[in-house]
Amino acid sequence: MQALSADEIRRSFVNSSKSQVKAITMPAGLTELPWESLDFLGWRDAKAPARGYLVVPREDGVLGVALSTAATGKPRRGTGLCDVCHTAHQVTDVALFAARRAGTAGREGNTVGTYICADLACSLYVRGLRDPEVPQGETVSPQIRIERLGQRLETFLSRVLA
Template identity: 55%
Template structure:
């Protein structure tokens, strides 16, 4: 991912107000060259998370809300972006308000993702999940491409009514 300065990151958000974007706590020391997207949890507000994704010639930022951990008998779940299997506590349901009027009316979309939003690091082997992973025949490049397609579909759902 191409490096972005704080002003570019804040200007990219499509599903929150400018005031909300201005108050976002940005991450420090981002390894841009190792990331396909920028995703982080707000250290000051753990229920908030952010996703900044390159999309064509633009960058789209999404404000997300993290749901409370589910009370389920499942022991593991799979991230919808990177297809990494994690213990249930390491997967979170994130919801994003839709862009435009639909979002202002309270409409959202959601998906289950790695709680730390470190999908790029899991795909590249920089981080190891706590549970064994199923064997895949796809190369790292193909897995990254698959993840980027899934992220693109999620972003498109948020932008549908814009």
């Protein structure tokens, strides 16, 4: 994706109030991110770790979605799958994120939930630029994984926007 400025990122959010957008901590080193290897920009808020953000390039511009995740505190075992990139992780490295829906539905408290890599670095996993800790069942090429990631992400976004 194309590099974005902090202003462009802040303007992209569809499910946050103005004050929530103001409170977003931008990812560190914004200008040095490996933008060419990203299908979307995803990061956890350094000052509010239960918050995460996705900023996705689409045909009609970039779309930002604020997410929140609740830490259960309970030790969990086993493996889990990211719904966006289908990377298998230790269950603690995949998190259930909730996105407030855009518009009236969101203001009434409606959310959409999905499991995503806890570090929101799906783009790096599908390209083999970051290694998960568990062996992967997926054997298709990075190109196909990138395509499927885009489709699954679009499905999630359409649920947020619906």
